[in-house]
Amino acid sequence: MENLLSTKDLCKKYGKHEILKNVNMDIPKGAIFGLVGRNGAGKTTLMRILTGLAEPTSGTYSIAGIKSNDKKILTVRRRMGSIIESPAIYRNLSAYDNVKLQYINLGMTSFESIPELLNLVELQDTGKKKAGKFSLGMRQRLGIAVALCGNPDILILDEPINGLDPQGIIQMREILLRINHEKHTTILISSHILEELSKLATHYAFIEKGEILQELSSSELMTKVRKASRLKTASTELLCPVFDREGIEYKVVDEENMDIYSDITASRIVSLANEAGTEVLSITENNESLEGYFMNLVSKKDGIS
Ligand code: ATP
Numbered sequence: 001m002e003n004l005l006s007t008k009d010l011c012k013k014y015g016k017h018e019i020l021k022n023v024n025m026d027i028p029k030g031a032i033f034g035l036v037g038r039n040g041a042g043k044t045t046l047m048r049i050l051t052g053l054a055e056p057t058s059g060t061y062s063i064a065g066i067k068s069n070d071k072k073i074l075t076v077r078r079r080m081g082s083i084i085e086s087p088a089i090y091r092n093l094s095a096y097d098n099v100k101l102q103y104i105n106l107g108m109t110s111f112e113s114i115p116e117l118l119n120l121v122e123l124q125d126t127g128k129k130k131a132g133k134f135s136l137g138m139r140q141r142l143g144i145a146v147a148l149c150g151n152p153d154i155l156i157l158d159e160p161i162n163g164l165d166p167q168g169i170i171q172m173r174e175i176l177l178r179i180n181h182e183k184h185t186t187i188l189i190s191s192h193i194l195e196e197l198s199k200l201a202t203h204y205a206f207i208e209k210g211e212i213l214q215e216l217s218s219s220e221l222m223t224k225v226r227k228a229s230r231l232k233t234a235s236t237e238l239l240c241p242v243f244d245r246e247g248i249e250y251k252v253v254d255e256e257n258m259d260i261y262s263d264i265t266a267s268r269i270v271s272l273a274n275e276a277g278t279e280v281l282s283i284t285e286n287n288e289s290l291e292g293y294f295m296n297l298v299s300k301k302d303g304i305s
Pocket of ligand 1: 019039040
């Protein structure tokens with residue numbers, strides 16, 4: 001797949017402090033690329049460089065094949081929309097006027113597509129309400145609408161789900177998926193929560209202390225992370241021999257909990273538990289495995305640094 005954005009040995013120092021160390025990253029065209037790292041890992045610094053807000057100390061990057069040291073990068077960057085840290089919106093203007101102002105800034109003369117854009121970010125019914133009176137989620141969505149003005153090829157979003165409530169997170173996810181699917185916009189999105197990104201990202205880079213630890217596609221990640229169902233039962237001890245006999249893959253967590261890796265229905269688990277003389281108290285998806293995978297990568301890095 002063709003890469004829309006690539007970095008080559010990108011480094012950033014503030015004084016003696018190395019914030020980014022030889023960052024090499026390739027973002028395929030059409031991807032939703034998740035940049036995952038803990039607080040202070042260097043995500044914002046990397047995004048600031050890619051959007052032109054900061055200069056790298058060394059190394060280069062290219063957008064749509066144009067290198068960062070080429071003058072044409074300024075033109076290419078117009079094909080980029082971003083939200084870095086907080087959305088660039090005017091609090092005393094309505095959603096419509098915020099978007100209209102951005103259209104004007106970009107030299108656009110027709111405002112016909114504004115309602116469609118507001119519809120895309122689910123702000124079509126906000127009327128004259130000023131952005132200052134919006135919820136955080138609404139402000140973030142307005143920021144995305146502003147970033148989408150001019151129909152950019154790539155959206156760069158720094159932790160856009162930070163601080164959102166669960167419903168706001170779901171809404172944001174659906175909007176980003178829609179933007180990617182319908183407008184074919186490539187999206188670079190950062191987060192410290194892999195679990196959340198995993199619901200939309202097609203590719204990932206894991207960053208820790210300014211270094212990319214791993215870059216992989218979502219299908220590669222899924223094969224590395226074993227999906228498990230967490231079973232809570234009255235007695236794992238009674239269940240183990242029955243599971244062994246049936247060739248079911250599992251790991252005992254403690255006396256009451258076990259993770260099941262085999263693809264097996266809940267009703268079969270219940271019937272095997274009955275046979276073993278115990279009962280099933282609950283079966284849930286064990287979502288910790290993704291975060292566990294990330295933390296494992298990070299702790300390996302800690303171990304060698
Ligand atoms: P967070 O989610 O907390 O914003 P992050 O992954 O985005 O984390 P950055 O904001 O890029 O991380 O910061 C990476 C490191 O660089 C931090 O240790 C931060 O203190 C440092 N840093 C960032 N900007 C500057 C600056 N202008 N001068 C000096 N140090 C900086």
